[in-house]
Amino acid sequence: MPAPQEPIDRRAIPPAARESTFALADGHAIRRIDWPGAGGGQRGSILFLPGRGDFYEKYLETLEQWHRAGWRVTAADWRGQAGSGRLGNDAVTGHVDDFSDWTADLAHLWTAWKAATPGPHILAGHSMGGHLVLRALVDGLVAPDAAILSAPMVGMAGPPLPLGVLHAAARLMTKVGKPTRPAWKWSEKPGEMPADRSDLLTHDGARYADELWWREQRPELVMGPGSWGWVERAYASSRRLEERGAMEKVHVPVLVVSTSADRLVSHASAVRAARRLPKGELIAFGDEARHEILREIDPVRERALAGMAEFLDRVAPQENP
Template identity: 75%
Template sequence: MPFAQNREAPISQADLQTDTAAIDRRAIPASASESVWQAADGHTLRRIDWPGAGKGERGSILFLPGRGDFFEKYLETLDGWHRSGWRVTAADWRGQAGSGRLGDDPITGHVEDFSDWVADLEHFWSDWVKSTPGPHVLAAHSMGGHIVMRALVDGVVSPDAVVLSAPMLGMSGPPLPLPMLHGVAKLMTRIGAPTRPAWKWSEKPGEVPARRRDLLTHDDDRYEDELWWREHRPELVMGPGSWGWVERAYASTRVIEAPGAMEKVQVPVFIFSTENDKLVSHKAAVRAAQRLPRGEVLVFGDEARHEILREVDAVRDRALAGISEFLDRVALVKQ
């Protein structure tokens, strides 16, 4: 099994020149265009696309953000991939960012079932691969990584390679058996409205908690970028998940964790994760890389928090170099 833990990824000068060129993280790049697309049931969702990068085009990357996320947070990384020769697309999940809400208020993140998101990905993927050059890479962060893994296990997408940033393959929390955690969440959806917030966010709805950045990144400037976008595009603001979201997350995790589920996925999967993660389970990410027939993992320590792609340059450059080396190896365009 080609499982590689804590693999050091060399950072080439070309990588650094391509990705650290001056990018305004608080503006949509001129090379990108925002639009909407319709899911199979007609629900309208938001997307952003960078067209082909010219003669040196390497293929196409579809990036999907995490819970409560929005693609504006990742413009620096997405535009960097575009500049290095990839055609790039990113999209919101239904029920968050600019793609509406599914609960009882505009702040709490809710979903009836994670299979709804898997179905959206299946529909989007089918259309996207027909209109973009290969090889086709599926990349995602946190909850997006969970949904991508679920789609792989369900066999509804067939990318040439997958890249997962701090994937939510398990949630950080009490070290209790998954069935027990799921049982508690089920109980909580029955003793009150499943759409109610599962945890306290702040005294003022929509206002971020004071210590939130300590969970996400060491880079103050990149963290402030998110707050800037939330202020200038209020529709992006989201707070805690609902109890229904928590219960359905555990239910979907049980599907992924089932014996033989990940073992049947034959796609090359590169995971990068940090032992310092306080939001998702690092151990679950490493375990997934071990179970996947073509899984690899790059491990970070105290130097990285949950949002590795929005970390300080030294951390971020190492992650990007690892992605570049992986894609060069498994998703080269056949000339």
């Protein structure tokens, strides 16, 4: 009978994990965190990318669980987020010149990471991270053995208007003012989290509080609204994904995990993506799950993680067991 495992402290870097930096192609340094993998990572390796305004500290619990399951685990910031600098004109607005900047960074990290880790190699992303993983797959920049997309931002929740109309409106907003200016209001008091923000993310109050704790402990992680430039480029990238034949040429097994109660990204778009991908699969939640499925109440998390494990055991079995 295996010995019981120690509980996971969501407010501490796990003992087996190591934080460091990684130099991108142009020398820009991003933060990363690595677990060597229980038993040397005999199960394989997972590279996880978080969402817009996110940081890897929010996912320590899930990353540690993967590590304990035998995976060699890595997570990293996106350029311009969390502790990896900013690309706009202030310390809190999330900006990017183009989403292809991020997918190029991902391709660079992927190449170095894959060469240094045991297979099978899995690429996972949450929300905007899921969008960028899918975009990199569509553009042929990465070739994992399988991919997992958690609440992917294939489309954004919002007005039920055609994507082209939404993109045109966002493009206009980048012309009538600076593209780096915030696209929405953060809160009544700058720097404070909106009172109803937790209602968008998770039913689990304790896990939501963990994020606020990490922001207090590491102020460099704090990020507020996206810029109008980010919004316009997000719509442009979504149009790339929606192109005829784009997803259909991706032959990597992809698991999409999404919830119909999501008010930040489009569940319908995620479901459609799972259907368009030749080897796409879907785990769908309802009112029991909000946007941050991996930070939800235990029954939701357990179902999501069990589904991911079953998917990976089937499509990316352990090499040379």
